[in-house]
Amino acid sequence: MKQNFIEVFRILLFILASLKFSNSINEDLFLRGSQKSEDIIYSHDGKLGHFITETEFVSHHIDIEAYPNGQVLTICGDVPTSGWVTTAISGSYCATVGSVSYIGRTIKRIDGSAVGTLVDICGDSAPSGWTTTVMKTSYCATIGSTSYFGRTIKRIDTYPAGTLVDICGDNAPTGWVTTVIKTSYCSSIGFTSFIGRTIKKTDGYPAGTTFDICGDNPPSGWVTTVVKPTYCATLGFTSYYGRTILKIAD
Numbered sequence: 001m002k003q004n005f006i007e008v009f010r011i012l013l014f015i016l017a018s019l020k021f022s023n024s025i026n027e028d029l030f031l032r033g034s035q036k037s038e039d040i041i042y043s044h045d046g047k048l049g050h051f052i053t054e055t056e057f058v059s060h061h062i063d064i065e066a067y068p069n070g071q072v073l074t075i076c077g078d079v080p081t082s083g084w085v086t087t088a089i090s091g092s093y094c095a096t097v098g099s100v101s102y103i104g105r106t107i108k109r110i111d112g113s114a115v116g117t118l119v120d121i122c123g124d125s126a127p128s129g130w131t132t133t134v135m136k137t138s139y140c141a142t143i144g145s146t147s148y149f150g151r152t153i154k155r156i157d158t159y160p161a162g163t164l165v166d167i168c169g170d171n172a173p174t175g176w177v178t179t180v181i182k183t184s185y186c187s188s189i190g191f192t193s194f195i196g197r198t199i200k201k202t203d204g205y206p207a208g209t210t211f212d213i214c215g216d217n218p219p220s221g222w223v224t225t226v227v228k229p230t231y232c233a234t235l236g237f238t239s240y241y242g243r244t245i246l247k248i249a250d
Contacts, residue, residue: 039158
């Protein structure tokens, strides 16, 4: 009898989920209830929900794929998906279920941003195609015993070859090299200090191009023609080699 009741319960829940979902990109799901015998996982039109064993559940999922660039949303318990970044982390948990607490975030869509766009983020690293230009000198959020770094990021992926960008705390991304390492830290917070660099875009240069770099090895398709006789920079207890590189392959 108990098993029959569980099966009926599962069928009713699936029907309810099917009725609630639609093809609208912004249609959401909000279900509440309890389930103590087993986990149930369901999927409909790319949206997922779940019940937590022996715990009351609240499941609220939205499809965000077609939201416009710059859209801001508040989420609970998730991290931003590709194309989105965290702009704020709540100072208190957004939900607690049993012994598990969930972090609330404000996220923003940035994958449609123009090159050169600046965005302040919290707790995330710069995504692919972006780099950090400023590391904040105070934490952007603290929740429990965890504090989060704030930073300003800049979109750089479609800049032309030869573009120079000053960055803080990041290494040169693929397609870029370091030309200057700053001789003082660009930012410090707590016991952590961050190194400043000037980076130059190498992607797009023709074979035969040559210039000086600092602290990096030559990227793929480039070779070192000269290692400088003196360090190009010294910061703290670390000194960096300078070299001249030559592009030999497109």
